[in-house]
Amino acid sequence: MGKLPACAFRQERKNEQTIPNMATKKEPTTGLRKLMEDQLADIYFAEKQLVKALPKMAKNAGNADLRAAFEGHLQETHGQIERLEQVFGSMGLPAKGKTCPAILGLLQECTELMDEFGDDEALDAALVAGARKVEHYEIATYGSLSAWAEQLGLDDAAGLLQETLEEEQGADEKLTGIGEEVMGAAVVTDDEEEEELAEVEEDSLAVGKSKPPSNGSRIGAKSTANGNAKKKAVGKR
Ligand SMILES: [Fe+2]
Ligand SMILES: [Fe+2]
Numbered sequence: 001m002g003k004l005p006a007c008a009f010r011q012e013r014k015n016e017q018t019i020p021n022m023a024t025k026k027e028p029t030t031g032l033r034k035l036m037e038d039q040l041a042d043i044y045f046a047e048k049q050l051v052k053a054l055p056k057m058a059k060n061a062g063n064a065d066l067r068a069a070f071e072g073h074l075q076e077t078h079g080q081i082e083r084l085e086q087v088f089g090s091m092g093l094p095a096k097g098k099t100c101p102a103i104l105g106l107l108q109e110c111t112e113l114m115d116e117f118g119d120d121e122a123l124d125a126a127l128v129a130g131a132r133k134v135e136h137y138e139i140a141t142y143g144s145l146s147a148w149a150e151q152l153g154l155d156d157a158a159g160l161l162q163e164t165l166e167e168e169q170g171a172d173e174k175l176t177g178i179g180e181e182v183m184g185a186a187v188v189t190d191d192e193e194e195e196e197l198a199e200v201e202e203d204s205l206a207v208g209k210s211k212p213p214s215n216g217s218r219i220g221a222k223s224t225a226n227g228n229a230k231k232k233a234v235g236k237r
Contacts, residue, residue, distance in 0.1 A: 032151060039144065043084065043142070044081070044088075045098055045100045046138070049103050049107060050074075054073060056111075057070045060127060061124060080167065083161075084160075091154065091157060109133070110130035122186040128178055132175050135172040142161055142165035143165055145161045149161055
């Protein structure tokens with residue numbers, strides 16, 4: 001058989017590319033729609049990880065407002081997962097997550113902070129910082145998702161995603177306020193540290209037992225400036 005003209009070859013290639021698409025997909029999947037499906041799966045996975053992480057963060061918080069904020073946001077997160085399932089449903093898709101390395105890294109950082117500052121006055125400030133990084137990640141994701149949903153004319157999905165976006169922004173604002181409260185408690189001057197050590201010594205002498213802590217940084221286990229009892233050995237819990 002003779003050589004096919006170049007135009008015939010191009011036609012053959014074109015058919016090869018278009019036939020599988022027509023056979024397997026009912027509606028065209030645009031780049032943006034595909035991207036939206038990908039990022040929905042990413043945030044669905046992330047929210048499920050947060051449901052596991054938030055109780056641990058609440059347990060480690062010394063400040064009562066911070067603990068309540070984590071507990072409240074855990075409830076919101078359950079609602080956000082339901083909303084995402086509604087978004088998947090509205091797009092005719094099953095709810096399915098895909099591993100999100102970013103949230104795993106952010107949560108790993110929170111765990112490391114809890115271990116490193118478990119006995120320190122700055123633990124609550126560290127928890128606020130770690131949690132705010134997570135909120136900013138979520139805000140960026142939901143911001144993009146709701147804009148894409150609007151662009152694609154997916155009005156129900158856009159509304160649901162916007163609702164969650166506002167919730168995440170509210171959580172970040174709340175954490176920012178608590179952060180201002182707890183950072184004051186995390187400032188310990190050398191004088192204060194000595195005073196607290198002296199108090200601990202006095203208390204020990206009064207009850208006639210136990211030595212004062214040998215490590216000055218551990219006095220945070222006693223009490224904080226905002227009156228909340230601090231917890232110890234976070235990493236072991
Ligand atoms: Fe969330
Ligand atoms: Fe959040």
